[in-house]
Amino acid sequence: MDLLKILKQFKNIEPNRAFSETSRRAVLAQAEAMPAWSVKRALFGILEAGTAVALAGFFIMLITGGFSGSRLAPVQYSAIDPQGLRAEAQAIDIQIQLANLNYQGSTAESTVQTVKPANTTKAASPVTSATSTPAATPTLTIDQALEKLSN
Amino acid sequence: MNLRIIAIAASFAVFPILGAFSFMGQAYAATENCTITASDVGAITTAQANGLIQELAARRTLLTRIISCAKTEALSLQTDLNNMPADNDTKTLQSQFYGKLGDAANYYDIELSKVNDSGIAGTKAIANEALSWRKANYDTLANQISNFILWSQNQALFRTAEGRFTQIGRIVSFLEGAAQNTDLEGVTAIAQTSFTNAKNANSDAKNALTQFLPPDQSLSLIQESLQLLSDSYQKFFDVSNVLQKLLSTAKTIQP
Numbered sequence: 001m002d003l004l005k006i007l008k009q010f011k012n013i014e015p016n017r018a019f020s021e022t023s024r025r026a027v028l029a030q031a032e033a034m035p036a037w038s039v040k041r042a043l044f045g046i047l048e049a050g051t052a053v054a055l056a057g058f059f060i061m062l063i064t065g066g067f068s069g070s071r072l073a074p075v076q077y078s079a080i081d082p083q084g085l086r087a088e089a090q091a092i093d094i095q096i097q098l099a100n101l102n103y104q105g106s107t108a109e110s111t112v113q114t115v116k117p118a119n120t121t122k123a124a125s126p127v128t129s130a131t132s133t134p135a136a137t138p139t140l141t142i143d144q145a146l147e148k149l150s151n
Numbered sequence: 152m153n154l155r156i157i158a159i160a161a162s163f164a165v166f167p168i169l170g171a172f173s174f175m176g177q178a179y180a181a182t183e184n185c186t187i188t189a190s191d192v193g194a195i196t197t198a199q200a201n202g203l204i205q206e207l208a209a210r211r212t213l214l215t216r217i218i219s220c221a222k223t224e225a226l227s228l229q230t231d232l233n234n235m236p237a238d239n240d241t242k243t244l245q246s247q248f249y250g251k252l253g254d255a256a257n258y259y260d261i262e263l264s265k266v267n268d269s270g271i272a273g274t275k276a277i278a279n280e281a282l283s284w285r286k287a288n289y290d291t292l293a294n295q296i297s298n299f300i301l302w303s304q305n306q307a308l309f310r311t312a313e314g315r316f317t318q319i320g321r322i323v324s325f326l327e328g329a330a331q332n333t334d335l336e337g338v339t340a341i342a343q344t345s346f347t348n349a350k351n352a353n354s355d356a357k358n359a360l361t362q363f364l365p366p367d368q369s370l371s372l373i374q375e376s377l378q379l380l381s382d383s384y385q386k387f388f389d390v391s392n393v394l395q396k397l398l399s400t401a402k403t404i405q406p
Contacts, residue, residue: 092308
């Protein structure tokens, strides 16, 4: 038998009429149900993606310590470390000394020798004159110098 | 051609260096000018012996120098004020003080402009006027601003203490959840009260500053708030000691 002839006969193959009718009905019925399912699926997909993103965010926050002010933050026992506490207490003591300097500065007049007023917080390390004035020559405050000039 | 290029390049290199030297010279001069000694005032007495013209010149020179230094002082404080950390609450006060220092600098400019047109009596009057103005206005303003800067610097310490106390509180709650301990409850309550007192004093100091109360009053409140904060840390140590004892006991009990 000629093979080519056989292949050409394949063109005439058709499905059974009853089978094609059943299949058509099944496909059409499926197509009707699809829209309702697609909305549900879309919602489910959004929910799924949202949950995944939220979980990822939560873990990132947990790892990077983003909850460090909240109840979710892990208990840090380093908070009772005496060395850390001592360092902070010392910083306060230094500030108390600066405040006392402010107090002394407010009761004494600012000196002319310092460009910054002596009663500022930076007065602890005043910018002294670049020139070396003889120790024997007393320096005057702005107010003292003005007083001398007013007479 | 090459020589021309070299000359241009050299001038580009030399001018900034000269500029830097000139700037250094100015800074040096500015510092030197603000070191006023008794001998500077004595120079006027020397000039008096050489006649009125020399005395007037000496008075004008020294008065200009003193008022310029007073202006530098105000501008320097203005820079300090501008550089200090300020939150939204204190920004208004910061800008108010900034403006007042600007007014002070303007006042000194006005006084400076009068000096060269004044005679000997005029220079004396300007000196007297500037002195009275400083005593009545500037000294109080400068002290208030210094206190404000000090108070602003303290806020970082209060924030650190707040964070520290929150962390300690979480450990206390965690352990209290497992087993109640009266010692721990007691020292924590004392620490809480002490820290609250410190925060209240800090808040009072801020109110004193915003109400422009006398500088001594605001400074005294600032000192009190710092002392109370220091006391709070003593109480934090007490809590820390009790916690460490409890934790070490828990470790020994563990199999």
